[in-house]
Amino acid sequence: MALYEVTRPIGRCPSHPGALLDELIPATGKTKVEIANMLGISRQQLYDILGEKKPVSPSVAARLGKMFGDGAAIWLRTQAAYDAWHAERETDLSKVPTLKVA
Template identity: 65%
Template sequence: MHKAIRDANRCPSHPGAALNDIIPATGKNKTEIAKLLGISRQHLYDIIGERKPVSPEVAARLGKGFGNGAEIWLRMQASYDAWHAERDVDVSNIPIIRAA
């Protein structure tokens, strides 16, 4: 079995980037997709533009709409958020806490 190795310095893709690749393959435009998902066109555009995260509610809609489940969308968002947090949050004064 081959395990994928990702460069730790490379930011994981935002779920909006995946949507931007998937939507054209559906043959539908973004307005149609937003309507089918039950979200506003602007909300979809904000996710695709990586200005908004994919919430659990939107992940459920994407998972149902694209048939791949909410979890994949939430994992993408969590990876993206964690990568940024590890670089943006100052944790230098926090000690490593070990079990006694």
């Protein structure tokens, strides 16, 4: 089994999918309003994702995956990594034991 080295510092928050999307949109030559219309979502919903105020839902991930040809999974994994990083830091885990499984 191959070992992979972490390229991102462990303490650094993973990118929100909205940040990645914000970098992709200019390369399309389309406006954000055009992208929202093509995705079938409201302009406000797109701006909330781009502003990292809203998560990428499975439905939006499927639409983004179709639009950019990379599938929904990459968008969902990016959102999950972002959410997990925040949950591990914002949730009080002090009373939750760590079990050893035999």
